[in-house]
Amino acid sequence: MGRRNEHTREELREIALQAAEHLVAEHGLAGLSTRKVVGHIGYTVGSLYMVFRNLDDLIVQMNERTLESLQARLLAAIADQPPAAAIQALAQTYITFALTETHRWLAIYQHRMPEGQPVPESLTDKVAGMFALAQQQLARLCPRRSPEDIALAARALWSGVHGICILGFDQKLEMAGGRPIQDVTRSLLDHYLAGFTQSPYEI
Amino acid sequence: MGRRNEHTREELREIALQAAEHLVAEHGLAGLSTRKVVGHIGYTVGSLYMVFRNLDDLIVQMNERTLESLQARLLAAIADQPPAAAIQALAQTYITFALTETHRWLAIYQHRMPEGQPVPESLTDKVAGMFALAQQQLARLCPRRSPEDIALAARALWSGVHGICILGFDQKLEMAGGRPIQDVTRSLLDHYLAGFTQSPYEI
DNA sequence: ACCTGAACACCGTTCAAGT
């Protein structure tokens, strides 16, 4: 009885991921459980394991989808912008995503693989692809810099913007009279790039 | 039977926190549970609730202890250093702490209060105190800057260094041929400060 | 007053049994 053959495997996977995304968006990663997911889609626990290896697998696949939609927005923000504007646009778009899709964005970083199990490459690839966007724009901005310098700067800035977002939401660094994270980010980018585009050699 | 009256309330609290710290250091925050804690100290579950309101309360108190020992190391690193060196020392000490006490340090940011409950002030105060160290050194370095500029710069740099650490451990941004996080941090600080100490006005 | 241990409502995961 129940739902037998109502959905293909792919459909089951899709509605399960949608239910998971809904639960996370509403209550955060902690509000996600296998039983709640199947409760939402009218199946029983066992059926989840036909489509996902386990809950971690489901979360990873959900996080990959989040990364894909983030990447799409970043790409749209760059468009045909000149490099300096593109870099600002990347940062502001990342912030906007974090502000609007807070729980789903947080889930990417909150989830940890069980002890010893590595993060799947399919996910790290997507993070790397996103990071490459920043690196490309930085290379356009400073064409005479060595690839090593560019990579270092891209990592410093990407991590920096991410850190501002993470601590901004943590309540844990909610400064009294604190400026909005957009301002902090602009300060980071402008001052770093002022220093970076000016000094020709790495220290 | 059991352990009745073997420990005062304060002693019970202490050994419970020590057991929790040991479990987290060994297996991460996910490896912590009330039953494992009491298993280590020879009590039963119920007794934990004499000393802590619940597991979240225990974790918060554990995280506050971690922040205290981090703050102590940061203070020692500053010593009588001139401001520029003090800022570098703060960053490198933060990194070293994250590298050596990885799981306990991660637990500070991994733990989230249940929906709606705010982070206790006792914890946010300790984070703010730590952050103030950076702000003070920055004010010494740039005495003519407005307090607003200093606060903005302190937040950009603190968040930046934190972001570099977080993404560095996440495996999620483990760049191929990536430079050690110490180098990325130095790049962030040097270039930002080069830009910051030079431009007299905020954009 | 201190502490136990059973009880309750949740969890993730497995798997024999049903269709």
Added chain:
DNA sequence: ACCTGAACACCGTTCAAGT
């Protein structure tokens, strides 16, 4: 082949009962 639902080993939290 698909799916169920009971079973197992874990959770956090409460609370009557014991000393």
